[in-house]
Amino acid sequence: MKAVTWQGVNKIGVEDVPEPTILNDHDVILQIGLSATCGSDLHLVGGYIPAMRSGDVLGHEFMGTVVEVGPAVTKHQVGDRVVAVSFSSCGQCWYCRQGLWSLCDNGKPNPGITEALWGQSIGGCYGYSHAMGGWAGSHATYMRVPYADQGVFAIPDDVSDERALFASDAAPTGWTGAHQAGVQAGDVVAVWGAGGVGQMAARAAMLMGAERVVVIDRFDNRLEQVRRHIGADTLDYQSSDIPAELREMTGGRGPDVCIEAVGMEAHSSGPQHLYDQIKQQLRLETDRPPAVRQAIYACRKGGTVFTLGVFAGIVDKFPLGAVMNKALTLRGAQQHGHRYIPEILDRMSRDEVTTEHLATHVMGLDDGPTGYRMFKEKEDGCVRAVFRPGR
Structure with missing residues (x-):
């Protein structure tokens, strides 16, 4: 499948990568509908965040459609239109039970880097370096999302894709x-x-x-x-x-x-x-x-x-x-989105929170390098570049 990847400092590419598969009973696979750039991505692009590897798929703000579910997933089924929080959090550890979801003890498989940086590890973030879990990001056709019953939320019918997208992270x-x-x-x-x-x-x-x-x-x-x-x-x-x-x-x-x-x-x-x-x-x-x-x-x-x-x-x-x-x-703090997304989606459905205006430039995955350049340089008034796979 096609994906927007980090190729080196200030180098963004588009390449074919393997499609994701269910690896854990609590996973879902999403077909990505929309995926946005984020200001924190620019720290990756500029080489300020450690542990990036050439070929890493970028992106952590996204929505899409469930196309496959793990056998232990209870809250989602194939065909659901959903938004996912950008942090992977287990829902079972002490921090998750306190509502401090981004501090999850089990949100990433490689805690050593952040333990060395900050004294303790925190949760993982999709598409945000191997220091933050090494999870593949959302600028792709499909994406694996772990802990789906905790971090994936159904989008109300009256909330558009463009609005729901920013309930993921911003x-x-x-x-x-x-x-x-x-x-x-x-x-x-x-x-x-x-x-x-x-x-x-x-x-x-x-x-x-x-x-x-x-x-x-x-x-x-x-x-x-x-x-x-x-x-x-x-x-x-x-x-x-x-x-x-x-x-x-x-x-x-x-x-x-x-x-x-x-x-x-x-x-x-x-x-x-x-x-x-x-x-x-x-x-x-x-x-x-x-x-x-x-x-x-x-x-x-x-x-x-x-x-x-x-x-x-x-x-x-x-x-x-x-x-x-x-x-x-x-x-x-990093975001505790699991705690706030239900309220945000409800307020979006009542027009109390509108976000469509943030998506100033919508383009296909092939335009990934252009989108990141425009976003970084603020070209043409770019507030957020948004990628629509298949466009």
Whole structure:
């Protein structure tokens, strides 16, 4: 079958790979309907995430149709139209039972790499390197999904493929950030990053009762999407003093909750960006953290900062003194989508969450390299490139 694969740093290819088969009684095989690029994929493309191998199939945000089920699967049958969470989680370990699904003890077969990186292993993520399980990704005609009764969800009849697609990763990641950050009614919430995840974090915060939500970015088309489709306020960090603007909006205090939805290749203005870029390229730090730094400085005393963007290792000039002396709560997580997807699909069916606008460029698998280039370079206003196998 045809698949979009990682061929090396900044090299994306399309090749024929073997079709997946049932390997465990709890597996299903999906015929992929739609599969989206994600900002965290760019860390793979740029070579910042370890343990990628040439020929690895990319993609972790997807929906499709069940074409084969393992004998132990009870919740799905052939022909079901479904969306799958991007993380593989067993549902039986202590972490899964606590609702901390992305921390699953059994979500990947090779925990050693992340144990060395972070002290403990976490769950696996499809198409996201052998450090995260080595699972084949979704930019393909077919895909094997383990733990199907836990991580695969039927799509309501009145929710389109294009809308349901983003219930796989962008929306539940945003929900994880807003919920785990403790957004409450009346809060002012600031979100750094107006990509798919940032937009969904903003929408989640609004639905959780936030009084005001402000999304910070530099791309006009993404900020326009926030205003039109999410209904939040926006700030352009290239033309605004963000901490000053946020204090002005909050009576001098700063936001109650600050959500960083950018990650390890964050851009910033001024000499700080050059400093971080050089240190990252020289591997003197693995991640560029300017958005996290700004969120920490901007957050009100006693507030919460949540790191939702993907980080891999170590950062430089981290303002730990501000975290401690301002009595901030600092949290982070990969997504616990198993926990949030049912609610998200329900809200999608009631038009409370809309996501179709994120799929700015839909194309076939043969256009995989083009789609990733457009997504990385933001060509033609690309917010997300989406692949439709067979197109």
